[in-house]
Amino acid sequence: MPEPPKRPPRRHLTVQSVSQLTPRLRRVVATGELDGWDPARPGAHFKVFVPQPGSDEPAMRTYTVRRFEPGALTIDFADHSDGPATTWAKGAQPGAGFQISGMAKSGFVPDPGSAWCVFLADHAALPAVAAILESLPAGLHALATLELQDPRDALQLESAAALEVRWLTERGEACEQLVAAAQELSLPDGDGEVWVGCEASAMRRIRAHLLHERGLRPGALHTRAYWRQGTVNHSDHDTGEEDD
DSSP: OOOOOOOOOOEEEEEEEEEEEETTEEEEEEEESOTTOOOOSTTOEEEEEEOOTTOSSOEEEEEEOOEEETTEEEEEEEOSSOOHHHHHHHHOOTTOEEEEOSOOBOOOOOOTTOSEEEEEEEGGGHHHHHHHHHHOOTTOEEEEEEEESSGGGOOOOOOSSEEEEEEEEOOSSTTHHHHHHHHHOOOOSSSEEEEEEEEHHHHHHHHHIIIIISOOOGGGEEEEEEEOTTOSSOOTTOOSGGGO
């Protein structure tokens, strides 16, 4: 029986700088064992292992590659829970150590034939959207609709694409405003793609609407659950495709 593939070893990093971007978004720039580390495509995710008080085992959570350059990795920690990684990031100072997985996975690059991209996301997926937007080419039209818990967390998003940004503020259940915006959305003419990142049940509602009521082809839809209401450390493999 063949042995399962071995995962690349974890890499040890040290916090170089910390900054508070918004009330709920804290940026950590780290250096360390990054030689040869592959950040994958824009918006890719990877595992972060942070120390836990009173335990020899670190806590593991999934985060987005916000920015990567030789010798430095930027991670934006969204404060939307009291989990171990969020708590660690709140108190992290230069010199603090942590670990990351041996590789990053997934991410998004639009098809060369796409004329437009639409992004529907909540606060947890904001770092991924920001990273992807920065990578888009000129000549592409991009529309980003983003739901935040607090309007003060809105960022100045940058892109070479022709970018339109619409900010929503959470009211009632998480992502209800985002689901409503998706149902009312007018998709541009021509070929394009839709990227969705938010709470798991809301992602499925948006996905079902775009596939079955709007007739979007599956290959043009990219969905991922960044969290699930009532679940700790939800799977980073949840794309909702099994429910189509």
